[in-house]
Amino acid sequence: MxxxxxxxxxxxxxxxxxxxxxxxxxxxxxxxxxxxxxxxxxxxxxxxxxxxxxxxxxxxxxxxxxxxxxxxxxxxxxxxxxxxxxxxxxxxxxxxxxxxxxxxxxxxxxxxxxxxxxxxxxxxxxxxxxxxxxxxxxxxxxxxxxxxxxxxxxxxxxxxxxxxxxxxxxxxxxxxxxxxxxxxHAWQCTDPNSIFYKTLSAKIRRGSHYFILRGRMLETQMPGRSEQRILDSPVELSEVLSEIFGLEEPELERLWPKICARHKQLFPHASRQSGG
Known part of the structure; x- marks a missing residue:
């Protein structure tokens, strides 16, 4: 190449x-x-x-x-x-x-x-x-x-x-x-205990905004404040990946149960509030 x-x-x-x-x-x-x-x-x-x-x-x-x-x-x-x-x-x-x-x-x-x-x-x-x-x-x-x-x-x-x-x-x-x-690298790619294997992640800056996606949770950090949003479906997650991060993930339907289970581990309080 x-x-x-x-x-x-x-x-x-x-x-x-x-x-x-x-x-x-x-x-x-x-x-x-x-x-x-x-x-x-x-x-x-x-x-x-x-x-x-x-x-x-x-x-x-x-x-x-x-x-x-x-x-x-x-x-x-x-x-x-x-x-x-x-x-x-x-x-x-x-x-x-x-x-x-x-x-x-x-x-x-x-x-x-x-x-x-x-x-x-x-x-x-x-x-x-x-x-x-x-x-x-x-x-x-x-x-x-x-x-x-x-x-x-x-x-x-x-x-x-x-x-x-x-x-x-x-x-x-x-x-x-x-x-x-x-x-x-090999361990992080394949071991079930690897944070990268367990948690879908994406991060990017857009000017003064810093976007952090962890599974269903989208956090937007700005100078002096931050916002959080829980994503409720594979379709919504796909839209966020595309519109904010410029990414495509063709297997979101297959991954969604894994993403939801991990969300409950990472954000138990938020999960109860959202009913997820």
């Missing part, structure tokens, strides 16, 4: 400068997460998903679908390298703070080296808006904040939501253990 940089740039609707500098990096980062949804439809539906740049490119660029961290950051890192950026793939551990070292390798992120090192990540649920300098501090990614801190055992920890937020991942600024990530 031929990977075409121009086709990727068209996919993310980017026609700006292609200089290897922080301004271009941030512009590309923001364009990607506003155009390409984070999603796990193939994993949730039980369709085969490979640990392959070519297949990720095919899904995201050729078929105009979305992807998760192993796909999103693989394609973004490739594109940055083609433009001339110095890119390093890093393996991270989402929720290592609570799960321990067994979490390492369950997430792919990137380090880009310019005047300093930057954490680049279009695959953490589209929550990070632009590159983050690799230094302790808090950055705004409206409507979210990100906090980068050091751990006692020498890792970096990125908190999604500001200092001390529970959702976080740990990493070192060193090349990824590709075998470790491939093993974690």
């Amino acid at each position: 031929t990977l075409d940089l121009d086709a990727y740039l068209k996919r993310i609707a980017y026609d700006g400068p292609l200089d290897a500098d922080v301004e271009t990096l941030n512009a590309l980062h923001e364009a990607h997460i506003n155009a390409v949804p984070f999603e796990n439809l193939d994993v949730h539906a039980g369709r085969p998903v490979t640990f392959s740049l070519e297949d990720a490119y095919d899904e995201i660029v050729t078929r105009a679908q979305g992807g998760w961290c192993f796909e999103m950051n693989a394609v973004f890192g490739w594109a940055l390298s083609e433009i001339g950026f110095d890119v390093m793939r890093i393996g991270a551990g989402v929720r290592r703070a609570s799960l321990g070292d067994e979490a390492l390798g369950n997430h792919l992120a990137l380090i880009v080296r310019l005047d300093r090192d930057y954490l680049v990540d279009v695959g953490f649920g589209s929550s990070q808006l632009t590159a983050i300098a690799l230094e302790e501090g808090v950055t705004s990614h409206s409507p979210l904040r990100m906090a980068l801190a050091r751990t006692e055992d020498g890792y970096w920890r990125l908190h999604e939501g500001g200092p001390g937020a529970v959702m976080s991942y740990d990493f070192r600024a060193e090349p990824a253990n590709e075998a470790q990530m491939a093993a974690s």
